[in-house]
Amino acid sequence: MLTRQSIDDDRKTRQIELLPKAHFIFDVQYHLNKWLKDITDINSKLKKSIETKDIDILKELAEKALKSPKGLIDRFSYEKSPTWLSEILLAGAQYYYSYHAPLNSVWIEREQRPFWELAPDIIERGEEYSYHLKNLLSYIDHAVPESYAEAPARISDSKFLSE
16 A cells, blocks of 8 residues: 555656646647557558458558658657657657558559558558557556646636736
């Protein structure tokens, strides 16, 4: 019981120390969740295309595939957030891009034909990378106290201060 209390106290102390940089944590959570949802959605489309032999789905995915990792991370946020958080964001971006980049090959444009054999590999990669993105999210899940994170709409701090 005493050990548990000590662990809880340490966690609360770390959470309070991070409050001034909580917006960076929310930003990283947003990106990781967005990338996770995109991977899940694309995997669903790939599975549907395999089941229905719908080549239009593959064409669409190939057209929307990322051509470069440039712009996945905002430089300001990366440089100003705590180092550990920047590295979590960077790892998530690497997983996301590594998943997304091969999508341009599911449709062979010059031959106007699908590359069906690649789709199952991308689906498998998506499932693996989804696991890793969830794992990265788990590192920051409790970094900010729930009551702080769920506070009513943000109003400028200055509005609460007397003159």
